[in-house]
Amino acid sequence: MKSFSIAAYISGSGSNLRAVINSSLRGNISSKVRLVIANKVVSGLDYPKELGIETAVVSREEMQRTEFLKVQIELLEKHNIDLIILAGFLKKLPLEIVEKYSGRILNIHPALLPKFGGKGMHGMAVHKAVVEAGEEFSGPTVHFVDGKYDNGEILLQIKVRLIEGETPETLQKKVLEVEHKIYAEAIKLLEERE
Numbered sequence: 001m002k003s004f005s006i007a008a009y010i011s012g013s014g015s016n017l018r019a020v021i022n023s024s025l026r027g028n029i030s031s032k033v034r035l036v037i038a039n040k041v042v043s044g045l046d047y048p049k050e051l052g053i054e055t056a057v058v059s060r061e062e063m064q065r066t067e068f069l070k071v072q073i074e075l076l077e078k079h080n081i082d083l084i085i086l087a088g089f090l091k092k093l094p095l096e097i098v099e100k101y102s103g104r105i106l107n108i109h110p111a112l113l114p115k116f117g118g119k120g121m122h123g124m125a126v127h128k129a130v131v132e133a134g135e136e137f138s139g140p141t142v143h144f145v146d147g148k149y150d151n152g153e154i155l156l157q158i159k160v161r162l163i164e165g166e167t168p169e170t171l172q173k174k175v176l177e178v179e180h181k182i183y184a185e186a187i188k189l190l191e192e193r194e
């Protein structure tokens with residue numbers, strides 16, 4: 001069984017990251033989060049910082065492209081990262097990183113891909129689209145990352161049923177609760193495959 005050295009990329013509150021870290025602390029997965037990268041200063045950096053996990057803000061707006069890439073590669077190599085998880089990361093990973101870590105990058109999406117994915121489909125927009133389409137089910141998807149938004153092979157999905165009078169807000173809450181379980185489960189699946 002493999003134990004991954006994980007880097008997480010975030011853009012927000014990092015509740016999925018927190019759930020993965022806690023699963024690791026409880027020993028539910030043997031992999032460890034060693035590095036957290038955000039594209040701006042966000043509250044999701046606080047929890048890993050408290051635990052002494054290295055965090056970094058790497059912003060394309062503030063550096064040249066070559067520097068932007070170099071900083072990330074150096075951090076990933078420093079921590080011998082062999083699994084990258086995108087946890088509410090709203091930017092595209094540079095293609096060089098997608099290629100270098102091909103088959104080793106996961107994303108979590110709050111709907112049942114391949115439906116309700118793609119550019120601009122994040123946050124409440126996803127849940128609003130699901131409710132408006134009158135779907136019977138939604139639920140999170142963990143998938144491999146390739147060069148396109150929400151496009152790579154699906155690793156794990158869990159369905160939740162929409163109830164009468166479901167709103168985007170109630171659906172988001174319901175799906176997020178499941179997200180907090182499924183990301184660690186997906187990592188466990190990968191650990192067992194190795």
Ligand code: GRF
Nearest residue numbers: 012013014015016088109110
């Ligand atoms: C989650 O809904 C996730 O599926 C999506 O972005 C959200 C991130 O939430 N990719 P958090 O920052 O982990 O709380």
